Amino acid sequence: xxxxxxxxxxxxxxxxxxxxxxxxxxxxxxxxxxxxxxxxxxxxxxxxxxxxxxxxxxxxxxxxxxxxxxxxxxxxxxxxxxxxxxxxxxxxxxxxxxxxxxxxxxxxxxxxxxx
Amino acid sequence: xxxxxxxxxxxxxxxxxxxxxxxxxxxxxxxxxxxxxxxxxxxxxxxxxxxxxxxxxxxxxxxxxxxxxxxxxxxxxxxxxxxxxxxxxxxxxxxxxxxxxxxxxxxxx
Numbered sequence: 001x002x003x004x005x006x007x008x009x010x011x012x013x014x015x016x017x018x019x020x021x022x023x024x025x026x027x028x029x030x031x032x033x034x035x036x037x038x039x040x041x042x043x044x045x046x047x048x049x050x051x052x053x054x055x056x057x058x059x060x061x062x063x064x065x066x067x068x069x070x071x072x073x074x075x076x077x078x079x080x081x082x083x084x085x086x087x088x089x090x091x092x093x094x095x096x097x098x099x100x101x102x103x104x105x106x107x108x109x110x111x112x113x114x115x
Numbered sequence: 116x117x118x119x120x121x122x123x124x125x126x127x128x129x130x131x132x133x134x135x136x137x138x139x140x141x142x143x144x145x146x147x148x149x150x151x152x153x154x155x156x157x158x159x160x161x162x163x164x165x166x167x168x169x170x171x172x173x174x175x176x177x178x179x180x181x182x183x184x185x186x187x188x189x190x191x192x193x194x195x196x197x198x199x200x201x202x203x204x205x206x207x208x209x210x211x212x213x214x215x216x217x218x219x220x221x222x223x224x
Contacts, residue, residue, distance in 0.1 A: 031210065042201055042214035050210055058211055088156065097210040103148055103163040104203075104212065109156055 002026050004107035006091050012113045013081040021076040021110050023091030031097045032074040033104070036060065036087040043090060049074055050097040081114045088112070117142040117206050121215040128192050128222050136187040136218045138202035146205040147178055149187050152217075153198045161187070161200075192222045 007022045025032065033048035035058075045058030049068040063085060065077040074093075078085060091107040118141040128134055138147075149161040162169050162176040164185065169176050173192075178185040189196055199217040 033212070035214075042216050043203070043212075044214070045211050048210060056210075059213075090158065098145065098205075102146065103160050105160065106150075106158040109158075 004091055004093050004105055006089075006107040006110050008110060009108070010111050012115065013078075014115050015082060017081050019078055019081065021078075021089055021091075021112070023074045023076065023107060024072050025074075025093040025105075026072065027093065027095075027105075028071060029093035029095050029105075030071070031095070031104075032068065032091065032093045033058070034064070034066065034074070034076045035090045035092065036085075037090060037109075038087050046076065046089075078112075083114045086112060086114045117144070117204065117213055119202060119204055119213050119215040121200075121202060121218050123218060124216065125219045126221070128220070130192060130194060130222055130224050132192050132222075133188070133190045134192060134220070136189070136200050136220075138185040138187070138215055140183050140185075140202075140204050142183070142206055144180065144183075144204040145207045146212075147185055148203050148212075149176055149185070150201045150203065151196075151198055152201065158201075189220075192220075194222045194224050196220060197222050 004025045034046040035043040047066040049055045089110045092104045094104040120139045122137045151159045164176045164178045166180045173190045175188045201217045203212045203214045
């Protein structure tokens with residue numbers, strides 16, 4: 001049981017490039033989410049999914065796309081990278097979108113720099 | 116939307132000291148978690164505590180949902196407790212976690 005995994009760990013992009021951050025979980029969790037963490041700040045929700053085929057926007061969705069074709073995978077796409085997207089990106093999952101004893105588990109993060 | 120504020124923003128302790136971290140939220144919540152982000156950036160679950168009191172070793176947490184706050188207690192602090200402590204909440208009818216701004220803790224040997 002690997003938990004929540006993210007690839008790559010580090011990435012450097014040039015302005016205007018596109019890329020996909022990968023996130024996978026092997027716990028059969030329905031709920032998955034993406035956050036960004038800027039230096040010295042808390043995490044802000046980008047997008048989330050309550051199950052395969054269902055996604056919705058969080059606090060800061062602009063410039064990012066997501067899809068959820070399987071329960072296990074929840075990739076985050078940067079369409080045209082901008083320096084403002086330099087951040088650490090975390091993926092998380094939990095058993096169901098709501099309910100008791102339903103804590104969220106985080107992956108190790110991807111550190112992205114956009115030049 | 117709901118506002119989540121944590122205090123104090125920064126805290127420096129000597130090893131062995133006790134501390135209390137606070138999380139205030141501006142609306143009713145149905146989910147509250149405390150996390151520790153270690154100096155390597157890893158986020159570690161501490162407590163899932165939308166109400167009531169829980170204890171895990173030297174750490175304990177209490178959430179008073181009716182008064183819209185949660186407290187995290189750290190007793191006999193160790194240098195490995197250093198890092199940033201976040202609370203995160205969701206409100207009824209949404210699946211969006213909102214994080215507080217965090218408390219940065221440094222424990223000195």
